[in-house]
Amino acid sequence: xxxxxxxxxGGGPGGYECAIRxxxxxxxxxxxxxxxxxxxGGTCLNRGCIPAKTLLMSSDxxxxxxxxxxxxVSCDNIAYxxxxxxxxxxxxxxxxxxxxxxxxxxxxxxxxxxxxVLTDAHTLSLSNGETVEADKIVLATGSQxxxxxxxxxxxxxxxxxxxxxxxxECPKKVVIVGGGVIGIEFATHFTxxxxxxxxxxxxxxxxxxxxxDISSAMAAKLxxxxxxxxxxxxxxxxxxGLKVTYAAKDxxxxxxxxxxxxxxxxxxxxxxxxxLEKVGVATTRRGHVETDGLCRTNVPGIYAIxxxxxxxxxxxxxxxQGLQVAAHIAGKPCKAVDxxxxxxxxxxxxxxxxxxxxxxxxxxxxxDYEVSIFGMSGxxxxxxxxxxxxxxxxxxxxxxxxxxxxxxxxxxxxDMISEFVTLMAAEGTVDExxxxxxxxxxxxxxxxxxxxxxxxxxxxxxxxxxxx
Numbered sequence: 001x002x003x004x005x006x007x008x009x010g011g012g013p014g015g016y017e018c019a020i021r022x023x024x025x026x027x028x029x030x031x032x033x034x035x036x037x038x039x040x041g042g043t044c045l046n047r048g049c050i051p052a053k054t055l056l057m058s059s060d061x062x063x064x065x066x067x068x069x070x071x072x073v074s075c076d077n078i079a080y081x082x083x084x085x086x087x088x089x090x091x092x093x094x095x096x097x098x099x100x101x102x103x104x105x106x107x108x109x110x111x112x113x114x115x116x117v118l119t120d121a122h123t124l125s126l127s128n129g130e131t132v133e134a135d136k137i138v139l140a141t142g143s144q145x146x147x148x149x150x151x152x153x154x155x156x157x158x159x160x161x162x163x164x165x166x167x168x169e170c171p172k173k174v175v176i177v178g179g180g181v182i183g184i185e186f187a188t189h190f191t192x193x194x195x196x197x198x199x200x201x202x203x204x205x206x207x208x209x210x211x212x213d214i215s216s217a218m219a220a221k222l223x224x225x226x227x228x229x230x231x232x233x234x235x236x237x238x239x240x241g242l243k244v245t246y247a248a249k250d251x252x253x254x255x256x257x258x259x260x261x262x263x264x265x266x267x268x269x270x271x272x273x274x275x276l277e278k279v280g281v282a283t284t285r286r287g288h289v290e291t292d293g294l295c296r297t298n299v300p301g302i303y304a305i306x307x308x309x310x311x312x313x314x315x316x317x318x319x320x321q322g323l324q325v326a327a328h329i330a331g332k333p334c335k336a337v338d339x340x341x342x343x344x345x346x347x348x349x350x351x352x353x354x355x356x357x358x359x360x361x362x363x364x365x366x367x368d369y370e371v372s373i374f375g376m377s378g379x380x381x382x383x384x385x386x387x388x389x390x391x392x393x394x395x396x397x398x399x400x401x402x403x404x405x406x407x408x409x410x411x412x413x414x415d416m417i418s419e420f421v422t423l424m425a426a427e428g429t430v431d432e433x434x435x436x437x438x439x440x441x442x443x444x445x446x447x448x449x450x451x452x453x454x455x456x457x458x459x460x461x462x463x464x465x466x467x468x
Contacts, residue, residue: 004030006329007124007134009116009274011035012042014306014318015140016100016109021326023107030132031104032124036113040100042142044315046093047162052185054089055165056347059192063349070386080193082170089165118275121299125275136301136329139289140322141270143307148177148265152238158261161186171195171259175244177235178264179206181346184218186262188348191225198228198256200235200246207346211358211407213373213393218352218409221389225349230254269308286310293336295325303329317342341424345414350376350390353417356405356424357395368398372453374446376410378460381441387411392450394430401429401454412443419447430454 008019011033019031033039038046058080065075104111115127124132145160152158159167161182174190176183179201190197199206199222206222206229207215219229233246242258271287282290282298288310295303303325306318320337327334346352362369372394382388390409397404406420423433434451438444452458 001131001133002030004028004110004132004134006030006136006138007032007116007132008138008140008322009124010042010140010142010270010306010308011040011100011111012140012142012306012318013044013315014142014322015042015138016040016104017319018138018140018305018322018326019109020103020107021323022329023109025326025330025332027326027330029108030110030112030134032112032114032116032126032132034113034115034127039097040104040111041093041097043144045096045100047165049315050093050096051089051165052161052182052189053347054092055085056185056189056192058085058088059189060349063192067386080170083168086166086168117273118279118281118302121279121301136303138322138325138329139274139297139302139304139308140306140318141274141308142318143267143269143313145263146266146268148235148263150177150235150237150263152240153263155238155240155242157242157259158238158263160263164260164262167260173257173259174198174262175200175242175256175258175260176262176264177244178262178266179203179208179229179231180264180266181207181344183262183264184222185347186264187222187227188225191222191227192349194226196228197222197226198244198258199230200233200244200256201229201231202234204232206231207352209344209358210346210352210354211393211405212360213391214352214354214407214409217390218346218348221348221350228256267307267313269310271308284310294328294334295321296328312339312342314342314344338425341421343417343421345417347414350387350409350411351413352407352409353413354405354407355417355420356403358405358407359393359395362395362404367404369395369404370398370454371395372450374450374453374458374461376443376446378449379410379443379446381443381445382411384441385411385443392446394450394454396430396454401431403428403430403433406447410443410446416444416447419444 005028006022007030008015009032022029062080065078068075116124119125173196175198187197235246237245245255247253269287289304291309295305305321307313343355374392376382376390377388393407395405430451438448
């Protein structure tokens with residue numbers, strides 16, 4: 001029986017970062033990953049974030065080249081080689097995966113490729129026949145695409161996000177069931193290529209967790225690019241030939257044809273058959289492991305991080321929790337990850353990003369707040385880039401100037417949101433943002449401009465009308 005001070009189960013972002021940090025603290029650590037063929041990196045690196053953004057990078061570039069005449073640049077015979085793009089996607093993941101393996105080795109983390117099942121609070125039985133014992137166990141098994149119970153879901157051509165990433169050829173017509181982040185990012189990818197895209201969403205809006213102004217503007221942009229969006233509808237079945245039938249709220253049914261149907265209806269935690277019941281680890285009705293603010297389960301010595309605990313299903317949230325758990329195990333000063341200051345990003349065109357409260361949440365909170373919006377049409381760099389659609393929207397506390405929420409729809413929004421994350425973490429105010437000099441010309445100036453709007457003295461926005 002191998003003995004460690006700490007064992008981390010799952011080699012995704014939360015798991016491998018937790019393991020490396022534990023090793024940096026001088027703790028003898030093993031990292032157990034089930035998928036030997038795929039390697040480390042988890043869903044994010046192998047079947048999610050990285051490969052999806054690699055595809056988007058290629059399709060964004062293709063679209064820019066198609067529209068290059070706007071910039072006085074002529075590009076003839078523009079072509080999109082889907083197989084070559086897929087090969088690049090695989091190579092990017094492989095390079096990063098090898099890098100993670102090298103990091104684990106460098107820091108002395110022992111990586112074991114096997115499936116691990118809890119047998120008691122300190123013991124794991126491995127599929128390779130070995131048994132591992134540890135003082136502390138961190139569960140980081142992640143999640144997988146949820147299976148929506150719809151007739152015809154097993155037909156050829158009906159895929160989840162993993163299956164879509166493995167396509168060898170670009171389809172001509174795609175139906176996307178689900179208007180969340182995954183569905184909308186793939187919708188952006190395919191509309192960039194001129195593919196007929198239909199989005200079927202059960203809720204009344206796409207990207208429901210985002211601020212309403214951002215999600216509605218995103219819907220308008222997608223429709224402008226050729227996507228058909230049907231909200232408030234329920235898919236009732238998929239027939240041979242990939243004919244997708246959906247029903248509106250009034251009961252009327254419609255059908256749309258597809259070459260590929262993407263089921264993008266969310267994810268479920270990988271909590272089954274890993275020994276949770278045997279050990280007595282509490283789970284929710286949806287299968288998430290119940291944890292406190294420090295990611296501790298009800299069983300002493302066992303932690304659960306990332307998608308498995310379901311607090312916030314984002315790779316960077318899992319990483320933050322992994323580092324926090326490592327500090328707690330090592331007896332270092334640590335506090336619960338503030339989920340209200342975790343940013344969310346959508347890699348569309350333009351990009352969307354947010355942190356903190358939406359306007360709706362602010363209203364529900366009862367706080368005295370105000371809203372300021374700066375349109376990207378007033379940003380010089382965005383105009384230079386030909387991407388001057390979108391906005392920066394701030395939700396601030398009227399009395400203190402505290403930034404309660406920030407919402408971006410702009411080029412490079414997913415990079416710029418970090419400025420708000422840092423400011424909010426440091427308890428900075430909108431006054432301090434307004435006073436911080438931003439370089440010109442940059443898209444980031446729009447953040448400063450939105451802060452000036454709060455005080456009604458933004459020089460690059462029309463004079464606000466007096467309220468009656």
